[in-house]
Amino acid sequence: MATIGQLSAGVAHELNEPLGSILGFAQLLTKDKGLPEQASMDINEIIKSSLHAREIIRKLMLFSKQLPPMTSKVDLNNIVREDLYFLKSRCNKENITLVDRLDPELPRSTADKSQLHQVLVNLVVNAIQAMPDGGEITISTRHDDKNVYLAVSDTGIGMNEKIIKQIFVPFFTTKEISQGTGLGLSVVHGIITAHHGSIDVKSKVGKGSIFEVRLPISHDGEEA
Numbered sequence: 360m361a362t363i364g365q366l367s368a369g370v371a372h373e374l375n376e377p378l379g380s381i382l383g384f385a386q387l388l389t390k391d392k393g394l395p396e397q398a399s400m401d402i403n404e405i406i407k408s409s410l411h412a413r414e415i416i417r418k419l420m421l422f423s424k425q426l427p428p429m430t431s432k433v434d435l436n437n438i439v440r441e442d443l444y445f446l447k448s449r450c451n452k453e454n455i456t457l458v459d460r461l462d463p464e465l466p467r468s469t470a471d472k473s474q475l476h477q478v479l480v481n482l483v484v485n486a487i488q489a490m491p492d493g494g495e496i497t498i499s500t501r502h503d504d505k506n507v508y509l510a511v512s513d514t515g516i517g518m519n520e521k522i523i524k525q526i527f528v529p530f531f532t533t534k535e536i537s538q539g540t541g542l543g544l545s546v547v548h549g550i551i552t553a554h555h556g557s558i559d560v561k562s563k564v565g566k567g568s569i570f571e572v573r574l575p576i577s578h579d580g581e582e583a
Contacts (some may be wrong), residue, residue: 362578366488371416378416382409414484429556432467432577435500435509438475446498454493457483463501468507468574474550481547481569482511488566506556510571518562526560547572 361499394402440457450457484494495516501508513543518526527548551558551572561576562568 374412374416378412381430382406382413385409404433415517429446429471429473431472433470433472433475433506434465434467435475435507435574436461436465438472438479438493439500439509440499442476442479442483445528446480450496453487453490455487455490456495458495458497460497460499462502465500465502465507469552469577470554470574474554478550478572479509481510482542482572484514485544486511486515486568486569489513491515491516494567504576506573506575508571508573510569512567512569514567517564517566517568518560519564523560525561527558 387401388402389399389406393583413489439461443457443459452532478489479543483496483498490513496514497510497512499510499512501510502534551574554574556574559571559573560568561571
């Protein structure tokens with residue numbers, strides 16, 4: 360994993376410069392008022408693909424821990440509430456019901472807020488892709504004496520034991536090429552590990568899956 364991380368960081372840095380040039384020149388071309396319609400459409404596809412590639416590079420840098428967490432005390436419930444509008448909109452398009460069950464007494468955790476947003480979105484998108492015929496996703500929070508928990512469960516196709524053992528391996532995916540890069544769950548795993556937490560997965564084929572993230576509770580006087 361350490362070797363893959365070093366390789367990912369190197370690849371990301373090497374690709375950033377030429378990709379920036381491709382994106383920059385393509386955006387300049389869109390300002391040419393004399394472009395034929397087809398050429399303009401093709402340039403927009405170049406920009407769209409470049410932005411997609413840049414997002415993959417960002418995930419590679421997260422996976423290789425080139426982007427360290429910027430931590431503060433955060434409320435997981437607020438993370439969920441802030442993402443609900445966007446996530447419900449996405450779910451409605453896929454004939455999926457999104458339910459939230461939040462612990463009203465949830466303590467705060469020391470974490471990078473933007474990275475936890477990414478964790479939640481990645482887990483929900485993963486659940487959406489596991490339900491091609493619609494279904495239900497439940498986002499829930501809970502806590503015990505030492506930890507807070509964020510769970511995303513779905514009623515999708517589920518996974519067998521062989522797949523479960525590989526889901527956090529970088530670039531492993533069971534999806535079509537157009538649906539994912541195989542980096543989403545490895546990035547989630549990397550973020551949670553960097554926060555001194557863990558992620559547990561339970562799944563049954565044809566019954567759905569549950570991904571539960573555990574993060575330590577913040578203590579009074581803890582430095583961010």
